[in-house]
Amino acid sequence: MNAPLVQANDLAMSFDVSAPWLNRVIERKPRLLLHAVDGVSFTIARGQTLALVGESGCGKSTVARLLVGLHEPTRGQFRFDGQDAHAVYQTGLGLKLRRRIQMIFQDPYASLNPRWRVEDIIAEPLREHGLLSDNEAVRERVEALLYSVGLAAPDRIKYPHQFSGGQRQRISIARALATQPEFLVCDEPTSALDVSVQAQVLNIMKELQAELGLTYLFISHNLAVVRHVSDQVGVMYLGRLAELADKHTLFDSPRHPYTRMLLDAIPKMHDTGRARTPVQGEVPNPLNPPAGCAFNPRCPHANERCRVERPALIARSGTQVACHAVEENRI
Amino acid sequence: MSLLRVEHLVVEFPGRRGTLRALDQVSFDIAPGEILGVVGESGAGKSLTGAAIIGLLEPPGHIAGGEIHLEGRRIDNLPPEQMRRIRGRKIGAIFQDPLTSLNPLYSIGRMLVETIMTHLPVSAAEARQRAIRLLKDTGIAAAAERIDHYPHQFSGGMRQRVVIALALAAEPQLIVADEPTTALDVSIQAQIIALLKRLCKERGAAVMLITHDMGVIAETCDRVAVMYAGRIAEIGPVHEIINQPAHPYTRGLMACIPDMTQERDLLHQIDGAMPRLTAIPPGCAFNPRCEQVFERCRQERPELLAAGPTRAACWLHASGGGEP
Numbered sequence: 001m002n003a004p005l006v007q008a009n010d011l012a013m014s015f016d017v018s019a020p021w022l023n024r025v026i027e028r029k030p031r032l033l034l035h036a037v038d039g040v041s042f043t044i045a046r047g048q049t050l051a052l053v054g055e056s057g058c059g060k061s062t063v064a065r066l067l068v069g070l071h072e073p074t075r076g077q078f079r080f081d082g083q084d085a086h087a088v089y090q091t092g093l094g095l096k097l098r099r100r101i102q103m104i105f106q107d108p109y110a111s112l113n114p115r116w117r118v119e120d121i122i123a124e125p126l127r128e129h130g131l132l133s134d135n136e137a138v139r140e141r142v143e144a145l146l147y148s149v150g151l152a153a154p155d156r157i158k159y160p161h162q163f164s165g166g167q168r169q170r171i172s173i174a175r176a177l178a179t180q181p182e183f184l185v186c187d188e189p190t191s192a193l194d195v196s197v198q199a200q201v202l203n204i205m206k207e208l209q210a211e212l213g214l215t216y217l218f219i220s221h222n223l224a225v226v227r228h229v230s231d232q233v234g235v236m237y238l239g240r241l242a243e244l245a246d247k248h249t250l251f252d253s254p255r256h257p258y259t260r261m262l263l264d265a266i267p268k269m270h271d272t273g274r275a276r277t278p279v280q281g282e283v284p285n286p287l288n289p290p291a292g293c294a295f296n297p298r299c300p301h302a303n304e305r306c307r308v309e310r311p312a313l314i315a316r317s318g319t320q321v322a323c324h325a326v327e328e329n330r331i
Numbered sequence: 332m333s334l335l336r337v338e339h340l341v342v343e344f345p346g347r348r349g350t351l352r353a354l355d356q357v358s359f360d361i362a363p364g365e366i367l368g369v370v371g372e373s374g375a376g377k378s379l380t381g382a383a384i385i386g387l388l389e390p391p392g393h394i395a396g397g398e399i400h401l402e403g404r405r406i407d408n409l410p411p412e413q414m415r416r417i418r419g420r421k422i423g424a425i426f427q428d429p430l431t432s433l434n435p436l437y438s439i440g441r442m443l444v445e446t447i448m449t450h451l452p453v454s455a456a457e458a459r460q461r462a463i464r465l466l467k468d469t470g471i472a473a474a475a476e477r478i479d480h481y482p483h484q485f486s487g488g489m490r491q492r493v494v495i496a497l498a499l500a501a502e503p504q505l506i507v508a509d510e511p512t513t514a515l516d517v518s519i520q521a522q523i524i525a526l527l528k529r530l531c532k533e534r535g536a537a538v539m540l541i542t543h544d545m546g547v548i549a550e551t552c553d554r555v556a557v558m559y560a561g562r563i564a565e566i567g568p569v570h571e572i573i574n575q576p577a578h579p580y581t582r583g584l585m586a587c588i589p590d591m592t593q594e595r596d597l598l599h600q601i602d603g604a605m606p607r608l609t610a611i612p613p614g615c616a617f618n619p620r621c622e623q624v625f626e627r628c629r630q631e632r633p634e635l636l637a638a639g640p641t642r643a644a645c646w647l648h649a650s651g652g653g654e655p
Contacts (some may be wrong), residue, residue, distance in 0.1 A: 055516035164604050165373070194372035194543060199587035199598040206597060221516065224589040228598065251591070265517045266591055267524075267546025270574060276521040276550060282486055283516070 004043040005081055006050075006067075006183060012075035013037040013062050017287070034287055036062040038239040039076070040314070044232070046182070049209070049216040051230035053223060055283055059239040060219045064187045067217060068198035069094070070102045080183065099129050102176040106188040112160040118171055119156035122146070124231050125178045145174040149204055166197030170204065174234070177208070183215045190225060202229060223266055228253055235259045238286055238294040245319030256319040257299045257331065293324065299324040333360035334402060334537050335505055341396035342376075342383055342561075351608045353379055355561045358635070361607050363504065366531070366538045368548040368569065370584075371558035372605055377541045380558070381507045383407070384539070385424050386414040393413065401505070420450040423498030423536075425527075429490035429509035433482040439466075439493050441479035443500055450501035465496040467629055470526060488519035492526065499530060506531060509541045524551055539646070545588055549573055560616035567641025577638035578645045580617045616643070623647060 018024060018032045034272075037059040044050045052060040065071045067078055069089045078085045080101065088097045105111040112121055122142045126132045132141055143153040149170040160168055169189060176184055189205070190198040205228065208214060220226050226233055227247060234244045235258065243256040254260045265276055281298040284290055293311050296302040303324070311322040325331045342354035354376045361367045369377045382388050384399055386406070399407040399420060400537050406414065418424070426432040434442060443462035447453060453461065459478070466474035467493040476619060482490055486488055491511065498506055511527065512520040530553055549569060556566040557578065565578040576582045586599035603620045606612060612619055618628040627646045638648040 055518060155402060166604065194370060195545070196584060196587050196601045197604070199589075200602075202589075203597045203600055222589075223517075224591050227594065228589040261518060263591075265521045267521075267544070267550045268545055268592075269549050269585075269588065269590060270592070270613045271549070276525070280522075282488055282519060 003082055005046040006042075006217070007079040008040060008042050008063075008067070009072050009079065010076035010173065011037055011040045011063065011066055011078060013059075013071055014074045015045075030039070032287065035239050036191055036286070037073075038065065040234075040236070040239075040241055042234055042241070042244060044183075044215055044217065044233075045214055047209070047213045047232045048232040049218050049229055050232045050234060051218040051220060051226040052234045053220055053226050054236035057238075057283055057286055058236040060236050061187050062239075063236075064103065064185045064217065064219050068101055068185050069098065074218055095129060099125075099131075099179040100181050101183045101185065102179060102181040104169075104172050104176050104184060104186045104189045107192050108165055108172055109192070111172055112163075112168055114160050115198075116159070117156070118142075118146070118158055118160070118163075121160070121171060122156070122175045122178055125175060129179055131179065141178070142174075145178055148177070148208065149174045150200075164197070165193050166200055169193060169197075169201050173201075173204065173208070177212075180212075181214070183217070185217045185219075187219045188221070189218075191220065191222070198225070205229070223262060235262065238283065238289050240294065241313060241320075241322065243321045244294065244313065244320060245321075251319045253319075255316060255319055255326050255331075256295075256323050257301055257325065258295050261298075293322070301326075301331050303330075332403060334363045334365075335361040335539070336400040337380075337384070337397070338400070339397035340380070340383060340394065340399065340407075342379055342388065342392055343395040344392045346391075348609075351394075352611075353561050353608055354383065357558075357561075357563055358397075359556050359563065360565055361537050361539060363503065363518065363533050364532070364537055366528070366540060366552045366555065368552035368555040369541045369558060370540060370545060370548055370555060374605060374608075375558040376561040377543075377558050378509050379561075381424075381509050381539060381541050383588045385418055385422050385507050386411075387424075389416075416450075419446060419503065420501045421503050421505065423501070423503040425494050425506060425508040425511045427499045427513050429487060429494045429514065430482065433490060433496055433497075435482050437465075438479050439483055439485075442497060443478070446497055446500040446580070456636075462496075462500070465500060468492070468530060469496045470522075471496075483603060487515055488522060491515060491519075492525050495523070495525070495527060495530065499534065499536070502534060502536075504536055506536050507541070508538055511540070512547060513542065513544070520547070527551075538638045545573070545585070557584070560611055560617060561608070562644065563635065564617065564636065564645075565638075565641055565643040571640040575639070576643075577641050577648060578643040579621045579623050581643070581649070583620075593607070 013036050015034045017034045019029045033315045054060050055078050086168050088094055119142045122145055130140045142156050146155055151170055190201050218229055230247050232246050233250045235242045237258050242258045254263055290297050292307045292309055296306040311324050313320045313322045314327055338358050340354055340357040344351045371377045394407050431557045444458045447458040447461055456577040463474045463478055471477055471492055512523050552569045555569050555572045558562045559580050565581045583601040601620055614630050615633055618624045633644045633646050635644050636648040
């Protein structure tokens with residue numbers, strides 16, 4: 001196997017959330033930057049799934065939007081199949097690259113145009129990328145796509161409101177697959193769905209991956225879902241990776257105190273009546289993150305060093321973890 | 332005696348193309364101090380059941396049949412003014428989104444004091460003291476200062492604590508909590524569930540916990556009602572419902588939840604989707620998706636039948652053997 005298909009090197013994205021210029025001058029307010037993603041690196045091999053997990057505001061969706069080119073990174077590089085994707089996005093070849101990278105969004109009620117028929121929704125990328133122009137060929141392709149996600153050919157003339165949430169998400173998947181992409185960025189694809197429908201959609205995604213050799217970046221806050229779909233898992237906290245490991249290592253022997261906390265916070269289905277150990281505290285304000293390790297105010301193992309020095313990702317027995325306590329063998 | 336008794340509750344929505352029956356013959360009860368979980372997929376009627384109990388059905392939805400009794404007194408036919416006095420005093424409500432259930436123009440202290448003074452015979456100063464104590468109980472640090480803050484100055488988890496404080500303000504015996512942790516992150520969710528459980532135990536309040544999250548149900552509830560297409564499919568003790576469900580729908584539902592403890596290549600899936608209210612099949616509503624369906628299921632609607640430790644609306648559990 002050659003170089004990994006997806007390579008993120010030190011990706012960072014800051015948003016300028018300062019007050020308007022005049023207010024800054026009059027009220028002497030400083031410029032304010034929100035570091036949504038702050039130096040995230042990972043690789044995904046072809047045909048594999050990397051899952052990013054974390055609580056709201058940790059920057060996982062920003063990573064997704066960076067990869068598909070909806071944001072320009074403020075620092076770092078995203079290499080896709082050996083080429084610098086953001087450099088290519090700027091050129092005439094950008095369209096060709098976008099064809100190979102597609103996205104599935106969280107809310108199937110918002111991501112499908114309610115005034116378009118399903119066939120127009122699914123055919124849009126085909127026409128946009130100039131893949132098929134002959135109407136008969138487009139129709140055949142749309143029907144094949146609908147079939148591959150478990151919908152029927154006659155569904156193509158319906159409108160999105162005639163479908164349930166799970167069916168709509170299937171339409172989103174069919175649209176994403178229309179250009180025959182290699183890499184799918186899925187931002188919480190099942191969070192808006194009921195569990196029984198979630199199972200159907202996750203199964204379809206897995207079957208399509210096996211059949212078409214797709215590579216997934218799967219973003220979720222649900223660790224049980226992540227355990228089911230992923231090969232590798234990255235745990236994010238306040239814009240940085242706290243831990244990155246293959247699935248089994250991460251779930252069987254989590255190293256970072258935040259990962260352990262997240263795993264403990266999941267309700268266990270079959271131990272009824274057993275209360276979880278609730279973790280104290282909340283995610284700090286990302287505009288004013290704590291110095292040192294961002295997790296230190298909530299961490300039971302924090303010491304002086306954690307409050308001052310920011311830990312880097314280090315390799316430790318099969319996992320990469322950003323924690324001083326792990327580095328010093330304190331935990 | 333049970334605290335809340337719901338008998339054959341029917342809720343209908345009249346429409347241009349006929350009347351939709353959104354809740355159909357729903358019966359259950361809640362004992363004092365008990366936590367009853369209500370689970371089901373979207374559209375199964377769980378929130379509607381809660382709304383019917385607290386008397387906040389959105390018109391044109393209305394109760395078209397059945398009765399609701401609180402402490403032995405019928406409450407479903409009370410005039411709005413009397414129902415308003417019961418709401419808050421006898422039944423507290425917690426909703427999903429803590430941002431929309433608090434008034435952004437009022438300080439949280441004003442909301443709490445107003446709620447306390449509406450329902451309890453106390454002076455303004457005493458109400459404020461109670462409010463501060465309530466906020467302290469819900470784990471809000473520096474409650475005496477925070478009481479004058481507005482909802483936007485609190486984080487999501489903190490807001491939900493305020494909502495819980497509001498629901499408990501007039502010391503009701505029953506709390507209807509509709510998806511209280513769905514809008515929150517897992518780490519905060521654990522805090523809120525622990526808090527709700529502790530406070531209700533201390534005060535002896537019963538809880539009707541409506542959620543789609545089986546994990547939350549498992550760790551919190553004493554009993555569970557599983558709803559499907561506006562009906563109760565199965566009801567029983569939480570341990571039995573999760574570990575040895577009797578209704579094929581409950582069994583399918585449990586199997587399709589990704590589990591942290593075991594790995595499967597593909598998840599179990601129940602094919603198809605819950606029927607729309609306009610097209611509920613005759614007989615058992617689950618019959619078109621059921622793997623164990625037989626003739627009787629297509630014709631006759633099953634009542635809740637004893638099925639070991641639980642009760643399930645399924646002909647498989649009919650006495651004398653249901654199967655052909």
